[in-house]
Amino acid sequence: MSNNVTMQHLIQRFENRLKGPDSHGSGGGKEPRFPMLVVCLGEDAIRGCGDIASNLFQIWPQYQPELQFLGVKVDEKGTAYYHIEGRDGDFDQTQISLDEAGVILSKIFGARSHFHDKNKLCMYFVLDTTSFTIREEFLAWIKMIQVVKNDLGVNDLDILDMLVLQINENFSRRNIALQLRNELSTSYNREKFCQSVFLLSNRRDDNTILEEWGICYRIIAVIMALSNNEDVSISEKLFGRRIFTVSYAHKEKPCWDIGQVIVENLMDKLESLVQKLGSGTAGLMEDSTLPARLGLSQEGTMTILDSYVDRVLLSQLPTREQLEHFPRQDSEDYGLLSELTGEEFNELTMNAWDSFLEQIVKKARSSDWSGDYAKLLAKNFFADELAFLQDHLEAVQSRLLQAKAPPQDQNVMSSAPAKLKYMLSRNPETIQSFVDVIRTQGEKARIYAQERNRLLHSRSALFPVDDSTIKSFYRVKMRDYFDLHESELEKELKSISDIEGLQRFLENTIDEIISGDPVFSQPFEDEFESRLRADNRPEDAKQYIQQSLTVNDVYKYLQVNFNLGQPVLSAVLLKEGTPLFENLHANLSPNTYYYNTGYSNMAEAIVIYNIRTDDLINGGGE
């Protein structure tokens, strides 16, 4: 099984843990009022559906099973509908019939659904123009909106519908984007295909061109949350038969950057432990403990085989009385044969004693010792040492074949166990099976070492964390963690023999780090405050965040050369009741609308502007 775990994967896992619905302070936020359906029109929109869904699940975690997403594709065969489902960033699309789409729709109106008011249906159509080459494609999709409503049979419902139009304004697409802006204006004037249209561009007002739609998917989710709201005044504004655009800013706990610092420090520690454990490898063959670690006894026999002799074979030895029945060269009186030495007895019985013992041992040779020996090696050797043994297999084999013959001058009965052990351990074929295990385990260890190194080197694909407060604050956290846990980490690392085990170890360690320090469950403004204090920075975290949300990090997601005028709505989305909430409430305009997300990892500010259709034509780009 191949394993492609990278540092990015570990950091992502960390971020997911911190941002997950079961992280601190989630839940208890506002809920959607009406049943809602998100319909993604075309391949490009469908591709972004998972991100929109993930963002909505973050705002409304308890509605995850109830929020439904459909995709629509059109080709020469006709219209095809898809049900888009998933979680934790992993989404699939399954083609469905209209009947099945009806079942989905019925479910959101079902008695068991938790939407508060089933008198209306909110339909959100998402259209991404990235692949459009002619304006007619836009017109065709606009017409599809009604076709979809007809197909789904929702025309007799009281619908609040919205089109979110993602307009791609890369340099190569400026011409078509211009046409689409004009076409939007013309079409919307001619026929109100939706009650409102939200226009988002990937070209911000500061001329930055977004390479991906990521932040826009968040904005779309925020628009959906604000519009499907028990506060009627807000819903009415956003379904207000207009074209809108937005400015948006957000401040959140920098989970990825924190995760990167944590994981990088963990990897540094891993690397130093690996070097420490491997430092003695070069001198392994001369190590005085090597024979014992290879499972050899003082007499040079394999302890696994010795144990088998003790447990199973000793019971097959003859009694003193039975020894008397061994054939002899003559009928002289030799006294009790059990009092002879092994050598004397064997000579008297014409090699019958050795032959008898050989018979006992012969049956045992067919047993399979590989499982037990592999466990012994895993317990006694670090992976790099196993690879080293594999490189020196001949020398190791020679060590394994050094069983010492037991003294011949001991009593025949008392020397029998040692003799059995010697006979079992000196057999070259039996020892070969142990050598084969070392070879196999060594090969596995080599592969593990290569994969471990690949993991360590995957950090080269990461960009450095810019924020020095994050780096210094969490470096100290990790130092404290290692002071307490280094010896446990070393012990566990030593026992790991494959990349899957290493991945589990790292993931468990990350989980332990998160659950072991309350800073990871602090609201993001408190976490920020902690970092500023640790860095002796004088800024007040809440003021800093407010400035960021309202001035410094605010961007409009549509470039226009006309004045957008007064906003239709200014809203802040965050967890209510927190000190940050109190601070913003005290300092921002009293007209600001506050939406309680119940999520303390982020605060967002969105301002919604109306765009007149005439302005779109006249001021449509440059």
Added chain:
Amino acid sequence: MQWICSPYEPSRYATNLRHDKLTNMLVWDSAPGQSVLIVQTPFGQSAVKRMTAICRSLSGMPGLPNQYTEVAGDSWIIAVSAADKLRNKGCPLNGCASTYTVFSYSIEDDVCRIYEPEERVKLFVQASIPMDIRIDIAQECRRKGIGFWGKSTPTGFYSITFPKELAGGYVDGDLQFRVGDFMIPVTSQMLAQRTVFIKSERKPAVVSQNPGLRIAD
């Protein structure tokens, strides 16, 4: 010398191995001038299946032996040239209670190729030769007293006498002494000794573990 197991070569056939009871020799059919290897294995065990192991154990040997030589623990081999076959009218046995198999071989440039028999006739390249033996078991007695009034009393020993012809090619443990439920292997040293003694109140028995070695009552 390098030893290689090679596939069947029709021009070098050797087959129809059998025991000529009149001459007590092994005889076979082979291609004109063809040299062969006779392999002796425990009764019932196929040398064809063991050829790879036998080739491996031959590595290190400078040439093929022209007398029976032990290899791979419990097998013996002997090389017989076409001239030897003609002169001796076959190949002598190395004891009974064994299976003998014939293989053709060739040597060229220090490489000895031992040819597998043809698949269809694998049964005809081997001859299993059982041995019927008679073993004498007698209670040892001592005469006490003089002349007519003397009495023969058991010494507590039994003597066991093995036939002379059993010595060649014997594997320790093929025969076992049984005293009550207790089994003790018969060794080749005992066969060389011919007569051995067992201390027992009950008469011991000798049983065969080798289906090729049959003990007559």
